Amino acid sequence: MVTARPVFPRRIxxxxxxxxxxxxxxxxxxxxxxxxxxxxxxxDAARRAASDAGIDKIVYLFNLGTGGRDPSEQDIIASxxxxxxxxxxxxxxxxxxxxLNPAHDPAFTLAExxxxxxxxxxxxxxxxxxxxxxxARLDPIMERAAQLGVPVLHHSWYKSTTWAxxxxxxxxxxxxxxxxPDTTIxxxxxxxxxxxxxxxxxxxxxxxxxTSGGVQEAGLVEYAVRELGPERVVFGSDWPLRxxxxxxxxxxxSGITQEQKELILGKNAVRILKLNEVGGCDHV
Ligand SMILES: [Zn+2]
Numbered sequence: 001m002v003t004a005r006p007v008f009p010r011r012i013x014x015x016x017x018x019x020x021x022x023x024x025x026x027x028x029x030x031x032x033x034x035x036x037x038x039x040x041x042x043x044d045a046a047r048r049a050a051s052d053a054g055i056d057k058i059v060y061l062f063n064l065g066t067g068g069r070d071p072s073e074q075d076i077i078a079s080x081x082x083x084x085x086x087x088x089x090x091x092x093x094x095x096x097x098x099x100l101n102p103a104h105d106p107a108f109t110l111a112e113x114x115x116x117x118x119x120x121x122x123x124x125x126x127x128x129x130x131x132x133x134x135x136a137r138l139d140p141i142m143e144r145a146a147q148l149g150v151p152v153l154h155h156s157w158y159k160s161t162t163w164a165x166x167x168x169x170x171x172x173x174x175x176x177x178x179x180x181p182d183t184t185i186x187x188x189x190x191x192x193x194x195x196x197x198x199x200x201x202x203x204x205x206x207x208x209x210x211t212s213g214g215v216q217e218a219g220l221v222e223y224a225v226r227e228l229g230p231e232r233v234v235f236g237s238d239w240p241l242r243x244x245x246x247x248x249x250x251x252x253x254s255g256i257t258q259e260q261k262e263l264i265l266g267k268n269a270v271r272i273l274k275l276n277e278v279g280g281c282d283h284v
Contacts (some may be wrong), residue, residue, distance in 0.1 A: 017108035023056040024260050025095075025269035026244070028153065028188060028212045028236025031086070031153050032064040036078040038085040046086075046239075047093055053244035055237075056266075059273075060086055061126040061153060062099035070130050071089050071101050073108055080116050087121045095273060097124040097153060102137040123273050124186075125152040132177040133168040142180040151184040151272050152167070153210070153257040157192040170197035177204035184272055186234060189213035190224055191250070208268065210236030212252050221264075230260040234268045 002217060033042055050058055060083045067075025076099055083096035098116035100109050100257055116122040125145050131137055145152050156173050157163075168176075170193045177185050184206055187193065191213025193200075201207040211233065224233050238248035251264050270276055 022266045023270070024054060024248070025235065025266045025273075026050065026055050026237050026239065026248075027186060027234045027269050028061060028210045029058045030061055030064045030241070031082065031148045032240055033082065034065070036063040036066045036176075037084045038082055038089075040089065043086060043089045043094075047090065049239065050093070050244055053248055055244055055248065057093055057095060058239070058268075059095045059097055059124070061097050061237075062128070067101075069128070070103065073101075073104055076101055076104070076112060078227045080112065080120075080122070082093060084116060084120050084122065085259060089187075091121065095124075095275075096120075096122040097126040098122045099128075100141060101124045101130040102127065102135060102141055103130050106137070106140045109141060109150070110144055111149070113141070117148050117150055122150075124150045126154075127164045128155045129167045132166045133172040135166075138176060139179065142176070142183045146180065146183040149274065150178075151186055151208075153186040153188060156187045156197065157189055157213075158194060158197055161230060169193075170200035174200045174204050174208065177201065177207045181206055184208070186210055186236075186272075188236065189238075190218060190233070191216050194220060198227050202227055205232075208232045208234050208272070210234050211264065212236040212238040212242065216250050221250055222256055225254075225256050225260055225264075230256070230263045230269055231271075233264045234272075235265045 031042060046058065062079040063082050066079045079099045087094040087096040098113055102110060125141060142152060152172055156168050157169050158169055170187060173185065173187045187201055187207055187209045190209045190211045211221060235251050237244050251261055
């Protein structure tokens, strides 16, 4: 039997009062639930795992296993419905992003953004590997995200072989960023794009990188902070594919200042998600 347990209530209260104490926000997580079925147990399992690692809030991107690499409209709706239900169940803990497939009819995609962000409780957009970031079919999504004032978190990785479906490299993320300089982009997987990926997006001020990815190599977080500045790096774990505590340790164990760690672990996410503004998003 799983029992509910509060997540750092003292820290959350301090955050809501605007005190100096910062919250730790994981900007890159998923669920892995058969059929994208909501249940209180899913909420509780995520909350307990994050709490054990000292993480206060998590961003839900999509449900793993719903639709694969080229999800249907029904898959998109199911994944987003789950995200909105999780957030409604615990809005102090979950922040939902709207999962989209740019290959779909833009009429559906833009209506889904309005359903989830304008009229729902979501605060960002997630794009995975359905189409490349250089594809013009992303353009209406990026323009609408800028209008709504929400960021777009886009998958990225550098590989020499076995690219997954239409997986995007950081160079393609830079192409997207230059086409849409008014849209905030979070490029996923610092530990997948590594040094070359950091350099690719260095001259795109609208791109941040999340710290998730594969096996960490010494000096990588420090390098990203040096090249991009601490305001352009955000903590992400890719839970439940990766372990919350291990992923958080990439940041806490790096050779950067406490101030820089606080930006990466929470303060940058508060800024780009507008969590400390009345109403939270531009469109509210
Ligand atoms: Zn992920």
